[in-house]
Amino acid sequence: MSGPLTGITIIEFSGIGPGPFCGMVLADMGAEVIRIDRLSNFGQGNKLDFQSRSKLSLSADLKDPKTIEEIKKLIISADAIIEGFRPGVMERLGLGPDDLLDINPSLVYGRMTGWGQDGPLAKTAGHDINYIALTGALDAIGRKDGKPTPPLNLIGDYGGGGMFLAMGILAAIINVKNGGKGQVVDAAMVDGASVLMTMFYSFNAFGHWSDQRESNLLDGGAHFYDTYECSDGKFMSVGSIEPQFYSILLEKLEINDEQFLDQMNKDKWEELSKKIAETFKKKTREEWTNIFDGTDACVAPILNLSEAPNHPHLKSRNTFLEVDNYMQPAPAPRFSNTKEGIKNSPQTVGQNNDEVCQRYNLDINQFMKKN
Numbered sequence: 348m349s350g351p352l353t354g355i356t357i358i359e360f361s362g363i364g365p366g367p368f369c370g371m372v373l374a375d376m377g378a379e380v381i382r383i384d385r386l387s388n389f390g391q392g393n394k395l396d397f398q399s400r401s402k403l404s405l406s407a408d409l410k411d412p413k414t415i416e417e418i419k420k421l422i423i424s425a426d427a428i429i430e431g432f433r434p435g436v437m438e439r440l441g442l443g444p445d446d447l448l449d450i451n452p453s454l455v456y457g458r459m460t461g462w463g464q465d466g467p468l469a470k471t472a473g474h475d476i477n478y479i480a481l482t483g484a485l486d487a488i489g490r491k492d493g494k495p496t497p498p499l500n501l502i503g504d505y506g507g508g509g510m511f512l513a514m515g516i517l518a519a520i521i522n523v524k525n526g527g528k529g530q531v532v533d534a535a536m537v538d539g540a541s542v543l544m545t546m547f548y549s550f551n552a553f554g555h556w557s558d559q560r561e562s563n564l565l566d567g568g569a570h571f572y573d574t575y576e577c578s579d580g581k582f583m584s585v586g587s588i589e590p591q592f593y594s595i596l597l598e599k600l601e602i603n604d605e606q607f608l609d610q611m612n613k614d615k616w617e618e619l620s621k622k623i624a625e626t627f628k629k630k631t632r633e634e635w636t637n638i639f640d641g642t643d644a645c646v647a648p649i650l651n652l653s654e655a656p657n658h659p660h661l662k663s664r665n666t667f668l669e670v671d672n673y674m675q676p677a678p679a680p681r682f683s684n685t686k687e688g689i690k691n692s693p694q695t696v697g698q699n700n701d702e703v704c705q706r707y708n709l710d711i712n713q714f715m716k717k718n
Contacts, residue, residue, distance in 0.1 A: 349377060349685060349686060350375070350376045350377020350378075350682070350685055350686060350687045350688065351376055351377055351682055351685040351687070352373060352376040352377040352378035353377040353378075353685075354377075355373070355377070355378040355379070355426045355427075355520065356378065356379045356381070356424065356425045356426050356427075357370060357373055357374075357378050357379070357380045357381070357425065357426065357427050357428070357429060357516075358380075358381050358383065358418075358421060358422055358425045358427070358428045358429070359380050359381065359382045359383065359402065359428070359429040359430075360382075360383045360428065360429065360430040360431070360432070360437075361382050361383060361384045361385065362430070362431035362432070362459075363431075364431075364475075364500070364504045364505075364508070364509070365431065365459050365504045365505060365508030365509035365512065365536070366429050366430070366431035366459045366509070366512070367382075367398040367399060368398050368504070368505055368508075368509035369429055369457070369459065369508075369509040369510070369512045369513045369516070370382065370398075370402060370429050371397070371398045371399070371400060371401065371402070372509070372510070372513050372678075373513055373516070373517075374400070374401035374402050374690065375400075375401050375678035375687050375688065375689065376678065376687050377685070377687065378426075379403070380401065380402040380403070381402070381403045381404075381405055381421070381699075381703055382399065382402045382403065382404050382405065382694075383405055383407050383409075383418065384404050384405065384406050384407070384696040384697065385406065385407075385408075385409075385696070386406045386407055386408040386414075386696075386697070386714070386715075387408075388406070388696045389406045389696050389697045389715075390695055390696060390697065391695060391696050392404070392693060392694060392695030392696050392698070393693065394671055394673065394692050394693050395673060395693075396693045397673075397675045397676075397693070399693035399694065400670070400675075400689050400690075400691065400692060400693050401689050401690040401691060402691075402693075402694065403694060403698075403699040403702065403703055404694040404695065404696055404697055404698050404699050404700075405421075405697065405699060405700055405703045405704075405714055406696050406697030406700060406714055406715075407713070407714055409440050409442075410440075411713070412441070413710075413713055414713045414714070415440060415441050415442065417709045417710055417713045417714070418442070419442075419446075419447070419450055420707065420708070420709055421703070421707050421709060422447055422450070422451055422454065423450055423451050424451075424707065425451065425454060426453075426454070426455060426520055426523075427454065427455035427456070427457055427516050427519070427520060428447070428454065428455075428456055428457060429457045429459065429512070429516070430442075430456075430457070430458060430459070431458075431459040431460065433460070433470055433472075434460065434464050434465075434469050434470055435470065444456045444531050448529050448530075451529065452528055452529055453523045453528065453529045454529040455516050455519040455520050455523065455529055455530065455532060456529065456530070456531045456532065457512050457515065457516045457532045457534065458531060458532060458533050458534060459508060459509070459512050459534050460533075460534075460535055460536070461473045461474070461475075461477065461478045461503070461508075461535065461536045461537065462478070462535060462536075462537060463533060463535030463537060463538060464531075464533045464535070474500070474503075475500035475502070475503035475504045475508075475536065476497050476500070476503070478503040478507070478536040478537050478540060479498075479502045479503045479507070479536075479540045480495075481537055482507075482537060482540045482541045482544055483541075483544055483547070483548075484498075484502050484540055484543070484544050485497070485498075486558070486560075487544075487547065487558075487560065487566060488560070488566070489560050489561075490560060490561050490567065491559060491560045491561035491562065491568075495560075502540050502543060503536040503537075503539075503540050504536065506539065506540070506543055507536045507537075507538070507539030507540030507541075507542070507543050508534065508536040508539055508540075510539070511534050511538070511539035511542070512532065512534035515532035515534050516532055519532050550563075562613070564588070568613070568616055569588075569613075569616055569620075570616050570617075570619040570620040570622075570623050571585060571586075571587040571588060571593050571596060571610065572585065572586050572587070572588060573585055573620060573623075574649060575623060575624055575627035575628075576624070576627065576628060577627055577628065577630060577631050577632040577634075577635060578628055578629060578630055578631050579631040579632055579633075581631070581632035581648070581649070582632065582648075582649040583627060583632060583635050583636075583639075583646060583647070583648055583649060584646065584647050584648075584649050585623070585644075585645070585646050586645040586646075587644055587645045587646065588645070590610065591643070592643050592644055592645045593610055595642050595643055595644040596644045596645070596646065599638050599639055599642065599644055599646070600623065600626050600627075601626075602622070602623070602626065604622070606618070606619060607619060632648050632649075633648075635648070636648045655667070656674050665677055668689065670689055670692060671692050677689075697714065697715075700714045700715065
C-alpha cells in the first residue's frame with residue numbers, strides 16, 4: 348500500500364491523545380511511523396488502540412544512556428519526530444532539539460503540548476478542557492441556562508492539537524525539501540484552538556456575536572440551527588441557514604405560520620424554536636429521516652457511535668472499516684492518485700524490535716527487556 352507520504356520516516360515518542368493521533372494520520376497517509384514505547388511495557392498492547400494502527404513499535408528505556416545513543420542513530424535518518432512531554436523533558440533525556448538537530452540538521456522536531464513551549468503556564472499540567480477554556484471556545488458552547496458544555500476533547504486535543512501538529516510537520520518537511528533547514532514545530536493546543544475560533548472572533552469584531560450562549564446564529568440560538576427531540580427520544584439536527592434551504596425545512600415540517608417568514612429576526616427565534624420542537628415531537632427519528640432524505644433542507648438524524656458506521660452514505664464511502672473484526676474510522680482525506688490506508692493493526696510494545704534494529708543497524712540488546 349503506497350500513500351502520498353511513502354518514503355517519509357517519523358519517530359513518535361509514545362504518549363496520549365493528540366501526539367499519537369498525529370502519528371496515526373501521517374502513518375495512514377503512508378509515512379513510516381516508528382513508535383518508541385516504554386521498555387517496561389514490553390509485550391503489552393491493545394488492538395483496540397486504533398491511534399496506534401499503521402505504526403511500528405520499538406521498546407526502549409529512555410533513562411539508559413546507551414539506549415539514547417542507539418535512538419540517535421535511528422533519528423539520523425528520520426524526517427521528523429513527534430514528542431508530547433512537558434517542556435524540558437526531552438532536553439533532560441539528551442534528546443532535545445539542540446541534540447538532535449546537531450546530528451540531523453534536516454530534522455523536523457514536532458512538539459505537542461497544551462500550553463506551548465513557553466509562557467507562564469508552559470510547565471504546568473492541563474487537559475483539553477483547560478486549554479480551550481482560555482481560548483473562548485468552551486464558554487461559547489452550551490445552553491444559556493446551563494454551564495459550558497465540554498465538546499468531548501475534539502477542539503483542543505485533536506482539532507487544535509494533533510491536526511495542527513501534522514500540518515506543521517508536513518509544512519516544515521516541505522521547507523526542508525525546498526532547501527530549508529530542519530526546525531522545531533511548537534504545536535500548542537491553546538494556539539490551535541484559538542485559530543479554530545477565527546470566524547467567531549470575526550463575528551465578534553463585526554458586532555454579530557453575543558457572549559450569551561444560545562443567542563447566536565450557530566450556537567443553538569437560531570430555530571433553524573439546532574437539535575430537536577423526536578417522539579422516540581432520539582434527535583434530528585437542523586442547519587437550514589440559507590433561505591432556499593429554510594423554505595424546504597418549513598415545507599417538510601408542514602409549517603405555514605407567517606411568523607416563520609421573518610427568518611433572521613432574533614426576537615422571534617426562541618418562540619419559533621418551541622414551535623419547531625413541538626412539530627418534531629410528533630414523529631420518530633426514522634420517520635423524519637425518511638421525510639427529509641434526499642432534500643436540501645440540511646436536516647440529518649443524530650446517530651450514536653454504534654449507528655454511524657451503518658448509515659447508507661457512510662457505508663457507500665467506506666468511511667468506517669472493519670479491521671481484525673473491529674470497526675474504526677477509515678483514513679482521511681482521500682487521494683486520487685495515491686492510496687492511503689491502514690497498513691497494520693496496533694502492534695504490541697516491542698513487537699517490531701527485530702525489524703527496526705536490523706533495518707537501521709541498531710543494537711537489539713538495547714531494546715530488549717532485561718531480567
